[in-house]
Amino acid sequence: MQYITIDSCFDHGHISSWARSSITLCCSHRPDAMDFFTRFYTAYSRPVKVAISISLALVILFAYILLIVLFTSPQALHIDSLLYVGDNPASRTRFTPQVAVALLSAILTGATIALATRCVDESLWNHLTPSTAADRITAAESRNLALWSVSAVARIRYLFVGGSWALRLSAVLLLAGVAVNPILVSGISQTPDLTFETAFQPRNRSYNDFSGFLDDVNTWYASGTTRDLLGEAAFLTSLHSLNAPAAHVCNTPLCRANARMAGFQASCTSDEIPNPDRIGLKPSSFRNIRRQLFCSPKRSSRDRDVCVDLESSDPETAAMFTNQRATETDGDFTTVFGAYVYNWYTGQAERSIYTVDCRVRYGWVNVTQVGSNPPEVIRSSFQVVGQDELPRSAGYLPRIYGGDLLESSPWNFSGGAYGANGEKIVKYPIGVALLGWKETADGPTVAQRIERAWDMNNIFAFGRSIDRIDLSTTIETRVNKYVYNKLALFILIVPFLASIFGVWNRWHVLSDELMLGYDPVRIVRCGPLYGVDPSTTGEELDKMVVARYMQADMDGEQRYQFVASSVEFVAEPRTPKHG
Structure with a gap:
């Protein structure tokens, strides 16, 4: 502890000797x-x-x-x-x-x-x-x-x-x-920053281009038992308005797969025909039994006739569909044609007849899949090519859909009113799903269903052959990026x-x-403000010029003092020391 007297801080003339001797400051030693x-x-x-x-x-x-x-x-x-x-x-x-x-x-x-x-x-x-x-x-x-x-x-x-x-x-x-x-x-704002990474896989030419459509059943023949079970599964999935499962090509939602593969495309039209003779409906008497033949229109001189007949009898034939290979022209695969009486089961009034004509061709088609969503066929991408580029080597499928194995085709069915002696269309899953039973669909709807069914066949084949087709996979990376204005x-x-x-x-x-x-403390040591009369008002003082000067006391010690004046100073102030 160290004691120092107040006179080390203040001028000797401003405090009495008695006060200096009695007042001390206690300061801690630093x-x-x-x-x-x-x-x-x-x-x-x-x-x-x-x-x-x-x-x-x-x-x-x-x-x-x-x-x-x-x-x-x-x-x-x-x-x-x-x-x-x-x-x-x-x-x-x-x-x-x-x-x-x-x-x-x-x-x-x-x-x-x-x-x-x-x-x-x-x-x-x-x-x-x-x-x-x-x-x-x-x-x-x-x-x-x-x-x-x-x-x-x-x-x-x-x-x-x-x-x-x-x-x-x-x-x-x-x-x-x-x-x-x-x-x-x-x-500072945010915006998505997108980057794309694309990988391409060429098709494996050691496999059949239609390998996604083939299995042991439709490539094996024994006493006419061959069938296109893969195609039937795809057709029924589409006709029952179900979605195809996603192929295992994308692991993230921002992945997009595009495939170019061999496939089929159906192009269908429909026509409505008046039916005053009640063809395809149960007659009122045995003498009113009659038949009528309906054939697909020829597109060229090389086309073959594809015909079905409807019969008014008991049991009647109110619907019949079949298919047949169209021609040997590049891309022609089969023709699906049918005729049926609209809503033949409900009522005995006159019912019109719809005909549906579908031309099915084969060629290259693109299928796309985004993330884990169901794949989709890009119908506008379908391209017919020559047999030298894409041979029609699809196992027994050409024979099933229009050859000597026509009985195995799922598009070959007929039906009529349901009764004790009536023909049951329910025996044909494709027929019931395509036309309906008690209430049938109209012609344009049936035509559209057939087109979608063949597209679904392509989608199923895509999922089975992703390692053997031309496949490009684009993975999108989306990151929110800061933007500075x-x-x-x-x-x-x-x-x-x-x-x-x-x-x-x-x-x-x-x-x-x-x-x-x-x-x-240092300001106080500079002493009072000189040059100010006690009667000077605050307003007058504000207008006075203030400066500090070096002044020597009686002991010769120099220190600064403040001086105020309302006039120009007589003596110039000393140049200050800037250290």
């Missing part, structure tokens, strides 16, 4: 390290202040550079979290652009205010120790500058009573600096101008001897 830094700062106060001011300027410059780079070229910072939004919600707590902008804005605003207030504070004490008469300031302006450097409210007040237009503008801009962060953050950078003009106006003509760095700051 560590040697603290004494070292205190002595160092006292000896080098001006260089330290210069370093602090330059450091603040560099911090401001650094913040400007980072903000400009962030909004103009964020990839140059090599921080992924500033470029892409995290997929995992937990990862969104990373160093995001909003966090970066908030930190840089706070640093920029704080450093700008600190630099401006330091310059104003230094400028105040520089004016109080003027080198020329032009540097002198009034008492009111000295008070305004002192308050400007410590109070935001005083900066607003300075707009109306201050003497410097630059500081007025700087005060407004410093207050407007609070908008820097929200405006910069509003310039460069126009938001215009808000940086506000702190920039605030610092310019705050520092303008005020870049003074004084030594600790001249720069008293707000140390009340």
Whole structure:
């Protein structure tokens, strides 16, 4: 513990000897390290202040550079979290652009205010120790500058009573600096960034191009027992309005597979024919039994007739479908043709007859699948090619759909009214699913169902042969990317101008001897304000010029004292020491 008397702090002429002898200050002894830094700062106060001011300027410059780079070229910072939004919600707590902008804005605003207030504070004490008469300031302006450097409210007040237009503008801009962060953050948005990676697999030419349609049943023949079970499963799936299962080609929802494969396409038309003779319906008497033949129209001289007949009898034949190979022309596979009485089961009134004619061809067709969704056939992609490029080597399928194995075709069926002696169309799954039973579909609907059924056959074959066909897989990678609006950078003009106006003509760095700051003990030691009459009003004092001069006391010790005057000083003040 160390005791020092008050006379080490105050002038001997301002306190009685009795008070000095009775009043002591108790001060804690500081560590040697603290004494070292205190002595160092006292000896080098001006260089330290210069370093602090330059450091603040560099911090401001650094913040400007980072903000400009962030909004103009964020990839140059090599921080992924500033470029892409995290997929995992937990990862969104990373160093995001909003966090970066908030930190840089706070640093920029704080450093700008600190630099401006330091310059104003230094400028105040520089004016109080003027080198020329032009540097002198009034008492009111000295008070305004002192308050400007410590109070935001005083900066607003300075707009109306201050003497410097630059500081007025700087005060407004410093207050407007609070908008820097929200405006910069509003310039950050998100947009999806899409990238695509495509892989191609050529078809395996060692396999039959129609291998997806073939199995042991439709490639094996024994006493006419061969059937196209794969095709029947596909037809029934489509006719019952079911979806095909997704092929195992995509593992993500953003995957798209496109295949080019050998396949079939049916093109169907329908026609409605009046039926005044009630063909295909049960006659009222045995004498009214009659038959009528319906044939598909020929498309060329090489086409064969495909005909079915409907009969009015008991049991009647109200519906009949069959198929037959069309021609040997490239792409021709079979013709599906049928006729039926519309709603033959319901009522005895006159029923019209619909004919449906479908030409089925083979060629190349595209099938696409997105993610795990059901595959789809692109009907517009169907292309007929020559037999030298795509031979009709589809096992027994050509014979089943129009050759000597016609009885095995699922499109070969007939039906009539359901009764004790009536023919049951329910024996034919394809027939019931295609036409209906008690209430039949109209001709255009049946034609469309046949087209979709053959498309479904292609889809099933696609799923069975994905490793043997031309297949391209495109995987889409979608990442939300940050987008920075460069126009938001215009808000940086506000702190920039605030610092310019705050520092303008005020870049003074004084030594600790001249720069008293707000140390009340050192200010008191400067003594009273000389030159002020006790009768001087506050308004008159505000107009007086204030300055500090070096004065030697009776002991020869020099110290500063404040002098105020309403007229020009007679003697020029001494040049101040800047350390």
